[in-house]
Amino acid sequence: MTHTIFPVKTEYSVVLVNYKSLELTRRCLDLLQAGLQNTAVPIVVVDNNSADDSVEFLRRREGITLIERNTASPEAGNIAHGRALDCALAQLKTEYVFLLHTDTFIYDASVFEMMLDCCHGLPKVAAVGCLEQLDRGVSRTAWRLLSRFFKHYTRRSLRALGLNARQPKPFKETHLKSFCTLWNVQLMKKHNLCFQMDDRNPGYELQDRMSALGYPIRTLSPRKLFRYLDHIQSGTVAAMGGYADDHRRARMYGRMTS
Numbered sequence: 001m002t003h004t005i006f007p008v009k010t011e012y013s014v015v016l017v018n019y020k021s022l023e024l025t026r027r028c029l030d031l032l033q034a035g036l037q038n039t040a041v042p043i044v045v046v047d048n049n050s051a052d053d054s055v056e057f058l059r060r061r062e063g064i065t066l067i068e069r070n071t072a073s074p075e076a077g078n079i080a081h082g083r084a085l086d087c088a089l090a091q092l093k094t095e096y097v098f099l100l101h102t103d104t105f106i107y108d109a110s111v112f113e114m115m116l117d118c119c120h121g122l123p124k125v126a127a128v129g130c131l132e133q134l135d136r137g138v139s140r141t142a143w144r145l146l147s148r149f150f151k152h153y154t155r156r157s158l159r160a161l162g163l164n165a166r167q168p169k170p171f172k173e174t175h176l177k178s179f180c181t182l183w184n185v186q187l188m189k190k191h192n193l194c195f196q197m198d199d200r201n202p203g204y205e206l207q208d209r210m211s212a213l214g215y216p217i218r219t220l221s222p223r224k225l226f227r228y229l230d231h232i233q234s235g236t237v238a239a240m241g242g243y244a245d246d247h248r249r250a251r252m253y254g255r256m257t258s
Helices: 022-035 053-060 077-089 110-117 137-160 185-190 204-212 235-239 248-257
Strands: 012-018 043-048 065-069 096-100 104-106 127-130 180-184 217-220 229-231
Touching (some): 012 053, 012 077, 012 110, 022 043, 022 104, 053 065, 065 077, 077 096, 110 180, 127 204, 180 185, 204 217
Parallel strands (some): 012 043
Antiparallel strands (some): 127 180
């Protein structure tokens, strides 16, 4: 079921996916709509077959376009999220779209103009976003990179010696994280691309293909982006009780939704 209320054409839309996260979605929308008041920016929410109170809340919520996505068979979380984004993509009329997670809280809506400024001019930019989901600060970020570097090359060395070791993961992040990402919708539709094209996280294959086509991908530092917002990271899992009460993400969820 879709309730469409698209206003006059604007430069960008905002899309988020709800799955059983009433309090997160309510907080996210409250901040988002307060920041975008008196604008004509379309806000699209896709409900991913929640079948709970969050659906009724969204049906009553003014100022949004609600797309209710019903699935007959179970889907992996990343696949369900990507397909929900593609449901919204099919209806978008704007040149750009901002993807938000429901656990992303926008405290300064000028973040949208800041990110759009990265796209103006030539060549056309395919996407703008951040490679990290948290602002860990300089020291924690450096330690994380160093530890991942050693783990990566330790595993490579062990496998080269014929020893049993896990497949090494890249020690540097290369793909934009979708908690707050700007995508060029016109370029995506021009090349018949969408968000979910393989079994990885939504947007990863899209970014790879856009890069292969020669379109730039702009990255923002966590320090810069998190001046405008907060992100719980896996807030939906925390909202559904997926972490122990003393888990870092559960504590963060409690602080941000209290």
